[in-house]
Amino acid sequence: MSKFRIAVHITPRKGLLDPQGNAVKGALQTLGFKAVKDVHVGRYIIVEADAHDAIAAEEAVTDMCNKLLANPVTEDFEIESAVPS
Amino acid sequence: MKFGVITFPGSNCDYDAFRAVTDVLGEEATYLWHKDHDLQGSDVIILPGGFSYGDYLRAGAIARFSPIMQEVAAHAKAGGPVIGICNGFQIACEAGLLPGALMRNAHLQFVSAEIRVRVENADTMFTNLYEHAEILRIPIAHGDGRYVAPPEVLHELESEGRVVFRYVDASGAVTADANPNGSEQNIAGIVSAGGNVLGLMPHPERACSPLLGSSDGVRLLESILTRVAA
Numbered sequence: 650m651s652k653f654r655i656a657v658h659i660t661p662r663k664g665l666l667d668p669q670g671n672a673v674k675g676a677l678q679t680l681g682f683k684a685v686k687d688v689h690v691g692r693y694i695i696v697e698a699d700a701h702d703a704i705a706a707e708e709a710v711t712d713m714c715n716k717l718l719a720n721p722v723t724e725d726f727e728i729e730s731a732v733p734s
Numbered sequence: 735m736k737f738g739v740i741t742f743p744g745s746n747c748d749y750d751a752f753r754a755v756t757d758v759l760g761e762e763a764t765y766l767w768h769k770d771h772d773l774q775g776s777d778v779i780i781l782p783g784g785f786s787y788g789d790y791l792r793a794g795a796i797a798r799f800s801p802i803m804q805e806v807a808a809h810a811k812a813g814g815p816v817i818g819i820c821n822g823f824q825i826a827c828e829a830g831l832l833p834g835a836l837m838r839n840a841h842l843q844f845v846s847a848e849i850r851v852r853v854e855n856a857d858t859m860f861t862n863l864y865e866h867a868e869i870l871r872i873p874i875a876h877g878d879g880r881y882v883a884p885p886e887v888l889h890e891l892e893s894e895g896r897v898v899f900r901y902v903d904a905s906g907a908v909t910a911d912a913n914p915n916g917s918e919q920n921i922a923g924i925v926s927a928g929g930n931v932l933g934l935m936p937h938p939e940r941a942c943s944p945l946l947g948s949s950d951g952v953r954l955l956e957s958i959l960t961r962v963a964a
Contacts, residue, residue: 665882666916668842717799720792720828722835723882 650699653706654734658727659719660691694718697734706731735959737763738776740806742797747783747819747939754939755780759955768800778815778958779806781822783875783937793836793878794824803829815859815958816931820876823923823933832926832933833891834883840916844877848947849914851899851922851936852906858898858925860932862960863953869906870899870950872936874914879935881917881924891924899923899934 661667669690677685696713700706710718710728719726737755741748748765755763764774768786773779786797797803803825810816810831818826826832839845848871856866864870883891891897899922903912913920915935923934938951 665837666840666880668838668840668916672842717795718791720795720835722827722833722884723837 650701652734653698653700653703653731655696655698655706655710655731656729657694657696657710657714657718658691658729659694659714659724660689660726662723662725665723691724700731703731703733735761735777736775737761737778737780738766738773739763739780739782740766740768740802741782742768742784742786742800742825744786744788745782745784745821747821747937750937751780751782751819751939754942754951754955758942758952759959761959766802768797768802770802771805773802773805773809776809778817779809781806781816781818781825782939783820783822786821786825789878792824792828794821794826794828797821797825798828807831810926810928810931813928813930817860817954818931818933819937819939820874820879820935823935824878826931826933831931832924833887834881834924836878836935837880837882838878839876839880839914844875845879845914846873846875847914848873849936850902850904850906850912852902852908853898854900855895855898855925857895858929858932858957860925860954860957861898863957867906869902869904870936870941871948872938872941872951873948874936876915876935879915879917881915881921881935883918888918891921892919894927896925896927896929897921897923898925898932899936 674688941948941951
């Protein structure tokens with residue numbers, strides 16, 4: 650077993666109203682960032698866990714996302730490659 | 735009839751629910767601690783409002799894994815009545831007792847106000863003492879009350895009469911202005927497929943006496959008595 654660090658990005662499901670993202674988009678445009686077309690605000694979660702290898706670590710975190718870290722009705726998640734820590 | 739009111743760390747409407755049952759209904763109530771594994775013979779379970787586990791991760795996401803929720807799920811599966819109010823509605827959705835989810839209010843603001851809901855189905859165990867299309871005045875107080883569900887789930891809820899309460903204006907019309915949080919189709923409350931789990935964002939336990947400004951929530955609790963007694 651070795652220790653891995655696995656990062657997860659959780660974002661509002663595409664197509665669902667994202668009021669936080671819209672508010673930030675409006676603020677950026679007000680600031681003069683006219684090129685901004687869309688903004689989404691989500692969560693960034695870092696899990697440190699023991700696993701046999703990077704694949705097993707990523708599988709475990711996928712399971713965690715399905716069961717708790719992300720809401721399957723409203724959110725999408727993306728897992729970064731596990732790195733030894 | 736015995737009501738079990740669950741207290742999670744961060745619940746803050748458990749006392750109100752307890753008092754509504756004991757003082758207004760005159761029925762027995764007991765507090766159930768979230769770490770317990772025993773419903774103590776409760777006939778009806780209330781998941782009260784509040785901010786269980788500080789709303790960490792998502793509202794209701796962590797409370798769902800409290801030990802007592804296993805017993806609540808078994809009670810619901812066996813047809814036992816469960817009412818999830820506000821944070822309790824969020825917990826019931828996270829636990830899969832009800833479909834859909836509650837997201838941040840569309841305007842991003844916390845709303846504490848008396849609103850109006852229309853009774854969309856007066857033939858449930860929670861609404862049988864109301865008239866169909868009756869308009870109720872009940873308070874809300876939440877930051878994450880925007881009900882969302884996939885289109886096929888919304889269709890199922892509507893076609894099966896499982897949308898029980900809908901936000902309306904004073905004339906009873908379903909309008910965008912009457913929708914306090916941006917919920918899909920102005921949905922304020924739904925029941926499970928079996929009809930025995932109710933989730934709603936408004937607080938009926940805070941509308942239980944003229945002193946509180948409204949008594950419109952009383953019949954929700956009384957409805958359960960008639961149905962279970964019958």
